[in-house]
Amino acid sequence: xxxxxxxxxxxxxxxxxxxxxxxxxxxxxxxxxxxxxxxxxxxxxxxxxxxxxxxxxxxxxxxxxxxxxxxxxxxxxxxxxxxxxxxxxxxxxxxxxxxxxxxxxxxxxxxxxxxxxxxxxxxxxxxxxxxxxxxxxxxxxxxxxxxxxxxxxxxxxxxxxxxxxxxxxxxxxxxxxxxxxxxxxxxxxxxxxxxxxxxxxxxxxxxxxxxxxxxxxxxxxxxxxxxxxxxxxxxxxxxxxxxxxxxxxxxxxxxxxxxxxxxxxxxxxxxxxxxxxxxxxxxxxxxxxxxxxxxxxxxxxxxxxxxxxxxxxxxxxxxxxxxxxxxxxxxxxxxxxxxxxxxxxxxxxxxxxxxxxxxxxxxxxxxxxxxxxxxxxxxxxxx
Amino acid sequence: xxxxxxxxxxxxxxxxxxxxxxxxxxxxxxxxxxxxxxxxxxxxxxxxxxxxxxxxxxxxxxxxxxxxxxxxxxxxxxxxxxxxxxxxxxxxxxxxxxxxxxxxxxxxxxxxxxxxxxxxxxxxxxxxxxxxxxxxxxxxxxxxxxxxxxxxxxxxxxxxxxxxxxxxxxxxxxx
Numbered sequence: 072x073x074x075x076x077x078x079x080x081x082x083x084x085x086x087x088x089x090x091x092x093x094x095x096x097x098x099x100x101x102x103x104x105x106x107x108x109x110x111x112x113x114x115x116x117x118x119x120x121x122x123x124x125x126x127x128x129x130x131x132x133x134x135x136x137x138x139x140x141x142x143x144x145x146x147x148x149x150x151x152x153x154x155x156x157x158x159x160x161x162x163x164x165x166x167x168x169x170x171x172x173x174x175x176x177x178x179x180x181x182x183x184x185x186x187x188x189x190x191x192x193x194x195x196x197x198x199x200x201x202x203x204x205x206x207x208x209x210x211x212x213x214x215x216x217x218x219x220x221x222x223x224x225x226x227x228x229x230x231x232x233x234x235x236x237x238x239x240x241x242x243x244x245x246x247x248x249x250x251x252x253x254x255x256x257x258x259x260x261x262x263x264x265x266x267x268x269x270x271x272x273x274x275x276x277x278x279x280x281x282x283x284x285x286x287x288x289x290x291x292x293x294x295x296x297x298x299x300x301x302x303x304x305x306x307x308x309x310x311x312x313x314x315x316x317x318x319x320x321x322x323x324x325x326x327x328x329x330x331x332x333x334x335x336x337x338x339x340x341x342x343x344x345x346x347x348x349x350x351x352x353x354x355x356x357x358x359x360x361x362x363x364x365x366x367x368x369x370x371x372x373x374x375x376x377x378x379x380x381x382x383x384x385x386x387x388x389x390x391x392x393x394x395x396x397x398x399x400x401x402x403x404x405x406x407x408x409x410x411x412x413x414x415x416x417x418x419x420x421x422x423x424x425x426x427x428x429x430x431x432x433x434x435x436x437x438x439x440x441x442x443x444x445x446x447x448x449x450x451x452x453x454x
Numbered sequence: 455x456x457x458x459x460x461x462x463x464x465x466x467x468x469x470x471x472x473x474x475x476x477x478x479x480x481x482x483x484x485x486x487x488x489x490x491x492x493x494x495x496x497x498x499x500x501x502x503x504x505x506x507x508x509x510x511x512x513x514x515x516x517x518x519x520x521x522x523x524x525x526x527x528x529x530x531x532x533x534x535x536x537x538x539x540x541x542x543x544x545x546x547x548x549x550x551x552x553x554x555x556x557x558x559x560x561x562x563x564x565x566x567x568x569x570x571x572x573x574x575x576x577x578x579x580x581x582x583x584x585x586x587x588x589x590x591x592x593x594x595x596x597x598x599x600x601x602x603x604x605x606x607x608x609x610x611x612x613x614x615x616x617x618x619x620x621x622x623x624x625x626x627x628x629x
Contacts, residue, residue, distance in 0.1 A: 203525055
């Protein structure tokens with residue numbers, strides 16, 4: 072009889088491994104959501120000079136557990152005019168791609184579900200599948216706010232996917248691989264990719280904020296205009312699956328991509344001696360980015376839908392294309408050194424950051440002039 | 455005991471998924487359900503590609519067809535008025551003609567498929583580099599032609615939809 076890993080028969084080991092992997096991913100997603108909701112509340116409270124949750128448990132740590140218990144024990148409410156199976160299927164359609172993308176996240180040297188050689192492509196693919204669930208949720212709710220929220224979300228996600236993928240391409244060009252493991256391995260030592268490609272990092276991070284519906288871009292669920300967007304008709308654990316688990320899971324996945332691609336993944340001091348230390352470094356880096364996202368949420372106001380779209384199509388996508396052309400040309404011209412790419416990328420970043428206020432100010436000036444010119448005859452007629 | 459039996463089983467499940475999904479897309483009266491089942495069919499096709507060792511093509515299949523095209527179709531469906539009553543589609547009267555066309559395509563395909571005697575190809579996995587190399591060397595010209603064609607279609611769509619409506623222009627001027 073053949074003996075597999077841990078002395079278990081391989082016929083049993085194969086399904087067992089699947090069960091263990093899915094169980095572990097679910098465990099991480101559930102706990103990550105609980106922790107992130109707690110962090111979100113506490114950090115917003117600190118920034119807004121409040122106390123945040125503090126009644127349940129020490130420092131309010133058990134508040135999210137209480138909320139989760141409440142959600143699970145809630146009655147399963149479904150409005151009569153909703154669209155049967157679609158309404159039930161939509162949370163699963165949002166949740167499954169998120170769960171599936173945990174397969175390729177490299178937590179440490181050998182702690183990864185599968186070393187796919189198309190890891191990066193796989194992640195973007197699963198990210199694009201979330202849209203389907205959101206559109207179906209908006210449609211099935213049979214509610215105008217939900218429908219508008221779903222359609223907005225579809226437009227936003229499809230648009231911001233383009234700069235996201237274009238930013239990933241520049242990393243693939245420099246590293247020469249799409250595998251998450253190889254990308255992490257290529258950044259041993261202090262020179263992580265963010266020093267070489269800061270501009271594509273900024274583009275990716277902005278697009279990722281839109282992709283996960285985080286605050287400057289959380290139009291699909293803008294409370295002041297759409298009640299709760301595509302989540303309006305959902306309650307109980309269906310709402311919990313959609314919002315708490317899927318959204319925070321997606322935030323974790325996106326931050327893990329940022330960590331792996333630009334900040335060296337599990338690499339850190341002492342990893343060579345103790346490989347398990349990689350899990351700690353990886354988690355710390357991921358949560359650092361999650362904290363930045365929460366900080367942004369507490370700081371920035373929400374965009375308007377036309378501002379959102381014009382920023383993507385007129386700002387991010389052209390700059391991302393310029394970035395790709397520059398990186399590709401320099402990578403071909405100087406195959407041995409990465410210094411020219413680094414210089415060009417920093418220059419592009421400076422141009423981008425200083426250019427936005429100038430362009431915006433000019434646009435505002437022309438808009439105001441046009442409004443004044445249009446208003447002048449009306450004022451004259453009224454007086 | 456080995457795992458040789460897994461691949462045919464997965465293949466059978468995926469084929470049932472593709473065929474049943476495709477039939478349901480055509481037969482169903484509810485158009486949203488048809489759109490969703492189309493996404494399911496595309497996913498099963500992606501599974502087939504994975505089974506053949508073409509993970510990259512599978513990823514693009516899901517990225518483009520499930521992530522973009524199905525969403526676009528759902529968008530279109532949602533802006534289309536439809537009633538719950540049964541409707542006869544205009545092409546449902548041509549069943550005999552359609553049967554002839556289907557037979558004309560399906561019978562040669564079936565004959566060719568059944569006449570294969572060589573062993574099935576063994577994919578090695580990892581088709582990314584091979585695919586990229588062939589696209590940018592042997593097939594560079596067709597690739598560029600396809601992209602120019604798509605660009606022309608996109609520009610055409612924009613020109614068609616962005617008409618200068620005289621009423622709207624007048625309204626804007628009044629404002």
